Amino acid sequence: MAYTLFYFPGNANLAPHIALEEIGTPYELALLDRGNAEHKSAPYLARNPTGRIPTLLAQQPDGNEETVFETAAILLHLADRHPESKLAPAPGAAGRGRFLTWLFHLTNTIQPEYRVFYYPEQHVTDPVHVADAKATAERRLCEMFALVDRELATRPCIAADHLTVADFLLLMLVRWGRNFTHPPRDLPHLGRLCAELLARPSVQRAFGQEGLGAPFI
Template sequence: MIRLYYYPDNASFAPHILLRETGLAHELMLVDREARAQKSAEYLRLNPAGRIPTLVEGDTVVFETPAVCIHIAEADPAGRFLPAPGDPLRPRFFQWMAYLNNTLQAEFMIWAYPQDHTTDPQGVAAIQAAQEARLTDILALLDRALGAGPYLLGERLTACDPFLFMLATWCAGLPRPPMAFPNLARFLRLMAQRPAVRDASAIEGIDLSAYL
């Protein structure tokens, strides 16, 4: 049995969707961020980074969202969500997982929490403005990549797509949000129709009405 330590509308949302896509037996373990439970001694024994999500399966403990998603995809008996070794799509899969984590999510977090990236309170607005320009370029690149769609790897849904869906919903508050890009908008609407996305969103209290 897989246990996913999660918090609603957090970085655990993508693995939660993927667990429902695979149909793997799992249990959701709520980590109360409001009470900073992710920094508790008990949780830190599982995840010394003190962040969400963490996946536990037997003696295996995995943290960091892309690693958790890859682990789930590898556990899928049908091998649907991760191209197999030798598949020409496999390098592109890892390319996009890395790009989503290291570029889109990293740049978004600076925009969302600019005060954590300066010691000068007067510089917060400038940091956000710079990040808005960066994020617009990143979203434009992803929009072009989805042009052959409907998913990041073309016709095949992979673990990259729940990750992109999660991050794109986070970006809804940008001056030029993902819904302003035609291919990203199509992707978001398509993903929002999937039963796994709807079920995970209902459990986590995430409103999908903007994409339906």
């Protein structure tokens, strides 16, 4: 099975990129020129009408390509398409509900809050409130990561007792908070998991291919 992942270094493609490396399946990277808004161009919008990054092209057995966008959808698609990787409990298996719960919590609750943090001007009508919106988003994100840290006190990984694609998504989200006043990497259980993930060859390869340097998280 062959894939093409449209990406920009450090964007929401990082988690699917790690998953592809972990699975070990053939894939290609297609760099998008964000400086020239290539992700808003007609050819890209024809594949992903949201104009966001990433997008995955997945070759089907019949030779056709299937397009998948939204980071969590790509992660779930890859995990289910490669069950031998054991990166998600199989549909109907014990633990599938917990896995889906945390995968969707990360993508539906934590990830959207980052849009307020990084683009606060898009969430206020009066520019005078931009700084407050950004600060409030950082506070809320810190509260969310504290909850995740408490969960990790009871299990080695966030969504199961073993590594899943949800952990790659969590690592990406922790990275995005590396410049917080109180970065999530400093939380004890979350920091432990992130250190373990950063030691994995698949994670190191993905970071290297995207040209991401220290601080990694």
